[in-house]
Amino acid sequence: MSAELMNGTELAREIVDRSAERARILVAETGVRPCLATVIVGDDPASVTYVAMKRRRCAKAGIESRLVSLPEATTTAELVAVIRGLSDDPSVHGILLQHPVPGHIDERAAFEAIAPAKDVDGVTMWSFAAMAFGQADGFVSCTPGGIMRLLDAYGVDPAGKRAVVVGRSPILGKPMGMLLLARDATVTYCHSRTVDLSAEIAGADILVAAVGRPEFIKGADIKPGAVVIDAGYNPGNVGDVDAEGARERAGLLTPVPGGVGPMTIALLLEQTVVAAERSAQR
Numbered sequence: 001m002s003a004e005l006m007n008g009t010e011l012a013r014e015i016v017d018r019s020a021e022r023a024r025i026l027v028a029e030t031g032v033r034p035c036l037a038t039v040i041v042g043d044d045p046a047s048v049t050y051v052a053m054k055r056r057r058c059a060k061a062g063i064e065s066r067l068v069s070l071p072e073a074t075t076t077a078e079l080v081a082v083i084r085g086l087s088d089d090p091s092v093h094g095i096l097l098q099h100p101v102p103g104h105i106d107e108r109a110a111f112e113a114i115a116p117a118k119d120v121d122g123v124t125m126w127s128f129a130a131m132a133f134g135q136a137d138g139f140v141s142c143t144p145g146g147i148m149r150l151l152d153a154y155g156v157d158p159a160g161k162r163a164v165v166v167g168r169s170p171i172l173g174k175p176m177g178m179l180l181l182a183r184d185a186t187v188t189y190c191h192s193r194t195v196d197l198s199a200e201i202a203g204a205d206i207l208v209a210a211v212g213r214p215e216f217i218k219g220a221d222i223k224p225g226a227v228v229i230d231a232g233y234n235p236g237n238v239g240d241v242d243a244e245g246a247r248e249r250a251g252l253l254t255p256v257p258g259g260v261g262p263m264t265i266a267l268l269l270e271q272t273v274v275a276a277e278r279s280a281q282r
């Protein structure tokens with residue numbers, strides 16, 4: 001078997017094009033241009049690259065992008081104050097705090113300073129709860145939200161399927177499982193204390209790898225015909241799944257690059273436009 005690749009680049013382009021058109025209409029009808037404020041603390045090279053990618057795509061989509069670049073030594077209190085300022089600024093519609101922040105910062109406290117209506121990256125507790133309770137007024141965490149859109153585009157209905165999420169981070173693994181559960185999948189979370197990971201993976205109809213360890217998931221463990229979502233973004237564009245092995249066994253597979261990554265950014269742009277539309281209606 002050779003897996004069909006799920007083209008995230010193409011689907012993301014469609015979403016960004018539609019978002020750009022909505023942004024254009026919003027400007028024409030109300031004079032409001034969607035604005036995303038991105039906050040980055042320190043100069044981690046990967047984060048700098050991701051932020052630059054997001055800003056480039058905002059520019060292409062007609063979304064204003066405001067960059068707040070803070071030094072490594074920024075304290076939690078200073079960061080919270082900056083984010084609260086953006087939350088109170090009516091010209092800002094979406095706020096993104098690039099993850100990870102330096103270790104001395106309380107990242108949760110910083111995320112929680114984002115006003116729910118501007119949480120276009122879906123990182124606050126309010127957004128998580130809204131997603132878990134199926135409330136449409138919240139914003140979804142972008143990577144899991146993008147993955148659900150990919151599944152839909154490729155006709156994968158999670159209902160009744162065994163879904164295994166490897167990883168339990170607050171902005172990826174945990175919300176991923178909740179979104180699959182909301183679509184009636186039988187969800188298992190796996191993590192560092194999971195006793196027999198290979199056996200859990202072997203039972204997965206839908207496997208989401210979100211561990212942050214290069215090629216951690218071995219092709220031989222994958223159930224033949226499974227849908228394999230590689231949400232890894234390790235240095236050198238290496239995913240969390242052994243891509244060669246997965247191609248042999250999976251039915252559908254997201255490539256790295258060109259799978260989940262572009263969808264993450266597409267969802268961020270789409271949700272920024274939605275936040276701006278909502279603010280213009282108020």
Ligand SMILES: Nc1nc2c(c(=O)[nH]1)N[C@@H](CN(C=O)c1ccc(C(=O)N[C@@H](CCC(=O)O)C(=O)O)cc1)CN2
Nearest residue numbers: 050097098099100121142143233257258259261262264
């Ligand atoms: N606040 C957040 N921080 C982080 C998130 C997030 O969703 N919100 N996700 C990751 C990294 N990330 C965005 O920040 C991200 C990583 C990779 C890509 C991407 O499109 N990758 C391309 C390849 C890139 C290249 O060509 O070099 C791909 O997969 O095709 C997008 C977003 C951590 N932090």
